Amino acid sequence: MKKVYxxxxxxxxxxxxxxxxxxxxxxxxxxxxxxxxxDLQEKVIGIPPPGCSVFAYDYFDxxxxxxxxxxxxxxxxxxxxxxxxAIVFTYQGDGDLAAIGTGETLHAANRGERITAIFINNAVYxxxxxxxxxxxxxxxxxxxxxxxxxxxxxxxxxxxxxxxALIKGAVYIERTAVNSPANIRKTKKAIRKAFKTQIDDLGxxxxxxxxxxxxxxxxxxxxxxxxxxxxxxxxFPLGVIKDITVKEDAD
Amino acid sequence: MKTDATVKGYIEIDRELCKGCEICIxxxxxxxxxxxxxxxxxxxxxxxxxxxxxxxxxxxxxLVCPEVAIEVYRG
Amino acid sequence: xDGNSAIGEAAIxxxxxxxxxxxxxxxxxxxxxxxxxxxxxKGCSFVQAESEISAINMVYGASLAGVRAMTSSSSPxxxxxxxxxxxxxxxxxxxxxxxxxxxxxxxxxxxxxxxDYFQATRGGGHGDYRTIVLAPSSVQELADLTRRAFDxxxxxxxxxxxxxxxxLGQMKEPVEFKDEAPEELAVRSRALRGAxxxxxxxxxxxxxxxxxxxxxxxxxxRRYQLIKKKEVTFETFLVEDAELVIVAFGIAxxxxxGAIKNARADGLKVGMFRPITLWxxxxxxxxxxxxxxxNFLVFEMNMGQMIEDVQLALEGKGxxxxxxxxxxxxxxxxxxxxxxxxxxxxxxxx
Numbered sequence: 068m069k070k071v072y073x074x075x076x077x078x079x080x081x082x083x084x085x086x087x088x089x090x091x092x093x094x095x096x097x098x099x100x101x102x103x104x105x106d107l108q109e110k111v112i113g114i115p116p117p118g119c120s121v122f123a124y125d126y127f128d129x130x131x132x133x134x135x136x137x138x139x140x141x142x143x144x145x146x147x148x149x150x151x152x153a154i155v156f157t158y159q160g161d162g163d164l165a166a167i168g169t170g171e172t173l174h175a176a177n178r179g180e181r182i183t184a185i186f187i188n189n190a191v192y193x194x195x196x197x198x199x200x201x202x203x204x205x206x207x208x209x210x211x212x213x214x215x216x217x218x219x220x221x222x223x224x225x226x227x228x229x230x231x232a233l234i235k236g237a238v239y240i241e242r243t244a245v246n247s248p249a250n251i252r253k254t255k256k257a258i259r260k261a262f263k264t265q266i267d268d269l270g271x272x273x274x275x276x277x278x279x280x281x282x283x284x285x286x287x288x289x290x291x292x293x294x295x296x297x298x299x300x301x302x303f304p305l306g307v308i309k310d311i312t313v314k315e316d317a318d
Numbered sequence: 319m320k321t322d323a324t325v326k327g328y329i330e331i332d333r334e335l336c337k338g339c340e341i342c343i344x345x346x347x348x349x350x351x352x353x354x355x356x357x358x359x360x361x362x363x364x365x366x367x368x369x370x371x372x373x374x375x376x377x378x379x380x381l382v383c384p385e386v387a388i389e390v391y392r393g
Numbered sequence: 394x395d396g397n398s399a400i401g402e403a404a405i406x407x408x409x410x411x412x413x414x415x416x417x418x419x420x421x422x423x424x425x426x427x428x429x430x431x432x433x434x435k436g437c438s439f440v441q442a443e444s445e446i447s448a449i450n451m452v453y454g455a456s457l458a459g460v461r462a463m464t465s466s467s468s469p470x471x472x473x474x475x476x477x478x479x480x481x482x483x484x485x486x487x488x489x490x491x492x493x494x495x496x497x498x499x500x501x502x503x504x505x506x507x508x509d510y511f512q513a514t515r516g517g518g519h520g521d522y523r524t525i526v527l528a529p530s531s532v533q534e535l536a537d538l539t540r541r542a543f544d545x546x547x548x549x550x551x552x553x554x555x556x557x558x559x560x561l562g563q564m565k566e567p568v569e570f571k572d573e574a575p576e577e578l579a580v581r582s583r584a585l586r587g588a589x590x591x592x593x594x595x596x597x598x599x600x601x602x603x604x605x606x607x608x609x610x611x612x613x614x615r616r617y618q619l620i621k622k623k624e625v626t627f628e629t630f631l632v633e634d635a636e637l638v639i640v641a642f643g644i645a646x647x648x649x650x651g652a653i654k655n656a657r658a659d660g661l662k663v664g665m666f667r668p669i670t671l672w673x674x675x676x677x678x679x680x681x682x683x684x685x686x687x688n689f690l691v692f693e694m695n696m697g698q699m700i701e702d703v704q705l706a707l708e709g710k711g712x713x714x715x716x717x718x719x720x721x722x723x724x725x726x727x728x729x730x731x732x733x734x735x736x737x738x739x740x741x742x743x
Contacts, residue, residue, distance in 0.1 A: 149410060149455035149459070170444060171450070174443035
């Protein structure tokens, strides 16, 4: 018998500090598989956010640097402008990218910066204990919406991928999830395509990944994974939001 | 591990890495994984391979495992 | 050329590879100079960022990648950059930050003032850190100190602030540039360039272990002690026989010089002590001056900021007086002369 599944080379041999059933672990592993398969370990520079995944550098065996909250897209811009030979990705949560970092993200996309944003949407602020995120669903209970998110007071869930699709410099945007084998495979494919977009010098790419947060959703891991299908995808439909990479090729 | 020709795969679960999230159990198409009744050193009840002879080495469990705790063999 | 442009030219000749900025009066000539002259240079990058916050974070990114990077702004924009400066200092990343100060607080005014002394030297960002602060007093010095800023930043792995003001930025004076722009742009060794032929590198300070952060802080502290020992810079003017010494920096020192010339013509023994590094502040040298001088008049265009460093330095030796004008009002040499004169008479120094 031969081994058909093992730890990717660029994933450090470390025990994840994430909660049972957390999406970060899956996404880290899948990204490392892509980095291995595309032979990018020596080229990649990653920028994790403040948040649960602040320790991403304990897992990804690539060059990494911390960033101030929300500023990932600006930091990535600086790196890529200084050293275009690198493959630069940001790894950002929903607060980081869709609240405090909206300005930086939008404008990096607008300039068509050749960077890749991996956007982890778990509809809540995880590390700080479960407060409302821009992507929190209506009626969803969080520690700062204890009575359920009310549109009148707290606004609506933000669809960053759709907003960014309007920006010309953004050439590839896809929303996936990591709550089933099929979705995990699609996530891996999307990440691979996003990196390829950067390698081919086409423009800004973003993969939004719906990710389970059992602890702050107050569910078991299995329930959390199901909740993504039942509730999250109704607000955040999966699929390719924008792909003009082929058109760029043709040009 | 059975060695006759009908068995197509087996898995190894690192019981210390496992956090007992039960995702692999819920997705295994062959019901070949169950929860152990002995805690690991982190206080979780880890998943363990039932070895019911049904495993095909499809690797879905490893694909969904957040902890990279599963290695899959197929023959 | 105007001061702002002189900074730009000096930066390019110092091998600045990336400039990230945002328009704000009174430093726009610098941003525009970089757009015109840096953006088309081979390997160089100019970005007009969406905000001053983005700009400082882009500088952080470029510095991570090992290149010389600079941003510039004026007072309110520098306020926005404080978080980024804290991160640069924490991660030991070189960078040059130019502040052409204007009247504050709040939106303030667009004319020169010196009210960012505290912000620059005490650091408006969070945490225990320092930045080197250089205070030029002429267009030539803007050029020279910008050049020096890049070297200091790289040598000590620290952000360096060039603290100018709106007047210096926009006045025109002859400048001489001593260096040519380098053909090859250097890359710093401890940088993120992809983990080729080495282990992957992590640049950060965040830790869940307080003892780790404590050690990082002490390590920074030791570096700051070294800078204090080696980089203090100041200038004196007619202090050898002075009975009253005016302490001033930047544009105020220019104005004070005019006042001192008038005072000397009047037989008053007035001199000047001009700190050029505001951090590290020339405390020891000032204290030594107090062996022979008993009266110090601190003159700055604010409500009294550098005076605190003067008082700390003197440790009670000598008497310290203050003359200041906040809000961006530019005092005249004759005004300062009158104040110095009156002080001399009051203290019986005539």
